Amino acid sequence: MAADAESLPEEGLALWLTEQKVNPRMVPWLGRHLVASIGSSVAGQLDFFLHPDGQAVKVSMLRVHPDFQRRGLAGVLMDALYAAYSTAWINHGWRTKDGAQWWNGYREPTPHRNVHNRPPAEWASYFDAVNVASDMAHNAHQNNHYGLDGHRDAIYRYGERLEAEAALHAAAFRPVAPMHVDLGSQPLHGAARLALPPAVHEYVHDRTQDSRARATALLEHLGHGNLPREAYWNTTRQSAFADAHHIALYDSRPAGPPLTHVVFTLAPLQALLPSTAHALATSVKFTHPGDMAVDITELAWRQADRQHLTHQAGFAPAVAAAIAPVSARHASASYQARYDEGGFLRAAARSGALPFADRAAQIQAMAERLLLGRTARARTTRPPPAPPQTAVPHPPAPGQTPPRPGRRA
Template identity: 85%
Template sequence: MAADAQGLPEEGLALWLTEQKVSPGVPWLGRHLVASVGGAAAGQLDFFLHPDGQAVKVFMLRVHPDFQRRGLAGVMMDALYAAYPTAWINHGWRTKEGAQWWNGYREPVPHRNVHNRPPAEWAAYFDAVDVASDKAHNAHQNSHYGLDGNRGAVYRYGERLETEAALHASAYRQVAPVHVDPGSQPLHGAARLALPPAVHAYVHDRTQDSRERATALLEHFGHGNLPRRAYWNTTRQAAFADAHHETLFERPPAGPPLTHVVFTLAPLQALAPSTAQALATSVEFQHPGDTAVDVTELAWREADRPHLTHQAGFAPNVAAAIAPVSAQQASASYQARYDEAGFLRATARNGARPFADRAAQIQAMAERLLGGRTERARTAPPPSAPPQTAPPHPPAPGQRPPGPGRRA
């Protein structure tokens, strides 16, 4: 591990492995390994993972300036080796800073580094010619800056490998990209909300009905405001991870903590392929207009309390929409249902029949109420003459008298 000048705190250091959104043309899976200290992002290791989990290509390793030279980069790299204990590791080529860091790092398992083994062992995962080129680049960096670079472990260090690399280049097996089909399964997208204190207190109050709280949250957000600049994932946890990753790299606003909300959509059967950018486990809608969707569930939690997650389903589903880029690019059906801010118009609210699915329940309740009133009328004693009382004082000007449901 690199020299630890100041040391890292024993408490508050966390490592988190999550998905990285990559180009649809990249067939390997994108991953982040994020290190946080005291709830703030301190470092990040970006890499690609082969679909079979047996090969890793490191793309970027970076540490926040406040945490450099404290051993954090080594902690993240060690964690990568531990997360994929049987995979080949390809570190690629190094910048000046990367070469200087590598000079002090000690790999936990050097024989899994493709730079340290002959191409015949790993050429099915990596192009042998590309690996030879990266090794030559790193050897030049070491020579230029006077670094050892752990050269003793590197396979045939300092020798020309063009012939051997070309010999094994044909063994490389290209991977076909896999893209999610939005019409085949539910999708989950996240939004990060700084709620007003009263709304925040209500939606996180576990003593209140979860569906009513979910309805209030959706009303506050706006049915026509489902996030456009977001990926819709195949799992709810991946959507929460997207929101958490963004929060780590931003300063939290003053007031109540951010609320991470995940909207679950029914499969989008009518979505045109040209309107979405599909990855292996997520999809992003890219067309400028709106997209009509059905929300089946809501899940939400405070950013700093992920273990307390609230969830509520809707039956029937709630009609909603992924917001258009601008009000001018909204469809006629969107404009008829939502205003320019993405909230339901009064006509849409009145036209909907919110209690249509509860007809039987409401009828049974009415019968119980009517039956109880009849029974009370049958058994009640005959009414007596009302007592003589002084007439009530008239209400003061501008004061409404108490009525049903109103307190005096």
């Protein structure tokens, strides 16, 4: 490892584990990419499949970009795989000419976990013994043809004919049933990559500001009806972030303003028909061309070049939103009533979020009654007010004495 690292460029090496989207009916194991980047360039990639219990790995492809070959990078990737799954069986499958020549110079960290080096009785529940034997025969032919050793002393030698060995262990293989995400039982997480205006970018990444207000600003900027359609919606937030970063690694567009990766967390979808979605083991992609009403329960975001700083905010109650339709002609009537052509809330939809919005008819009727009563009172003729009364004292009769103050007459 040390020699490998010393031969790499000064920009530094980063390894990223991302999900490989595969049809579980074709490959029921979990697909993974292990990507190596140097600076802003993808230098290599190791593709593999992981058994659901994490105790077996099948390598499907190892490749290094021509600009970074012969620097030990393939060994770094393979060593990282062994380290990440430190107790799992490793099946390298069959090799091409280049693969056989590379393998000839590679030194496995733990050769005893390579199924090609161990008897089928130890690993036959994970891998089909006949297929493994076929791959071993192919690799042996490659080694003989190109004059390679191929670590032949470590390879398991069958003690009897292959047919008999296969008959002993083929029945031990335990196929994995295809797994599909259950949309109605768990939240889903989907990512979008946004190039925000400078002022918006500065505000939403300012940790001194209220996180919920910043999340609301992000949603307003994108539009409530513009949740990403082409994204895979994952069972974990980290997988959604990994999807966004995997796309960024292979993005060939010229550098521009810093991107923000935003992950939307949706409440479980209870009323979704299976025919409207392409469900994988741990993710789903919606295939219906129309819009889809969803509820956002949380928002998380971070700068593409600052993976270690993640902002997040929850919404309680959840915010009503929608996955955008393919085009305006596929938009439903309810979508068109709530969102405009750009996917932004219409004025009526915005007022609907105000308090007492569900009592609009009742409030209107009350207002009309008040106005009618006011009009009726204004039309009523009132009598003129009576003049003020002023007491005038009468003169006393002859022979009487006027009463004095404080005495009764």
